[in-house]
Amino acid sequence: MANFLMLYSTTDGHTLEICRRLQQQIEAGSQSVTLLPIDEAPATAAELEAFDRIVLGASIRYGRHGKPVADFIQRHRALLERKPNAFFSVNLVARKPQKNTPQTNPYLKKFLRRVRWQPKQMAVFAGKLDYPRYGRLDRAIIRFIMLITGGPTDPASTTEFTDWSRVDAFAQELCRHDSMNG
Numbered sequence: 361m362a363n364f365l366m367l368y369s370t371t372d373g374h375t376l377e378i379c380r381r382l383q384q385q386i387e388a389g390s391q392s393v394t395l396l397p398i399d400e401a402p403a404t405a406a407e408l409e410a411f412d413r414i415v416l417g418a419s420i421r422y423g424r425h426g427k428p429v430a431d432f433i434q435r436h437r438a439l440l441e442r443k444p445n446a447f448f449s450v451n452l453v454a455r456k457p458q459k460n461t462p463q464t465n466p467y468l469k470k471f472l473r474r475v476r477w478q479p480k481q482m483a484v485f486a487g488k489l490d491y492p493r494y495g496r497l498d499r500a501i502i503r504f505i506m507l508i509t510g511g512p513t514d515p516a517s518t519t520e521f522t523d524w525s526r527v528d529a530f531a532q533e534l535c536r537h538d539s540m541n542g
């Protein structure tokens with residue numbers, strides 16, 4: 361039975377929701393998942409060594425994943441690369457079919473280039489647009505971006521673009537040891 365460490369970086373909680381779904385699916389396959397915000401990741405190599413596989417998930421805010429994600433990768437690169445590992449990104453650009461894979465999503469590609477890391481498994485998920493939750497400035501900026509990119513602009517609306525069947529498919533992939541070692 362594999363013992364997963366799943367670390368997430370979120371602002372509004374959607375990445376955590378995706379992690380919970382992955383956790384549920386993985387645990388349904390009799391594997392165990394320790395789910396933590398990346399700020400509370402085990403700090404020492406010895407603690408990290410206790411896990412068989414490491415999965416990182418992070419959302420995009422104004423073009424960037426949270427800084428703790430890159431910091432974690434830099435700090436634990438050698439250990440990370442010795443283990444089956446995976447990364448997924450959550451963003452709204454991925455609502456566009458031509459930008460929703462690891463090969464086509466600009467944020468994921470740019471981030472991995474910048475941190476010089478090639479995860480063994482990767483995914484991109486379209487996120488959630490939740491205008492009522494945003495502060496005035498963020499709401500105005502996101503509305504403008506949606507206006508110019510053809511997305512929803514009603515400031516009272518919430519739209520979840522996540523394709524949960526793709527999340528489930530990724531969970532299955534994570535469970536397959538061979539593909540994570542690939």
Ligand SMILES: Cc1cc2nc3c(=O)[nH]c(=O)nc-3n(C[C@H](O)[C@H](O)[C@H](O)COP(=O)(O)O)c2cc1C
Pocket residue numbers: 369370371372373374375376418419420421422423424450451452453454486487488489490494498502
């Ligand atoms: C202030 C703000 C900035 C955002 N910037 C981007 C962005 O630059 N590109 C993008 O594709 N999505 C962007 N998003 C969309 C988020 O990535 C999306 O809502 C995601 O589901 C958030 O996940 P989280 O709740 O885990 O933080 C932004 C959202 C907010 C609220």
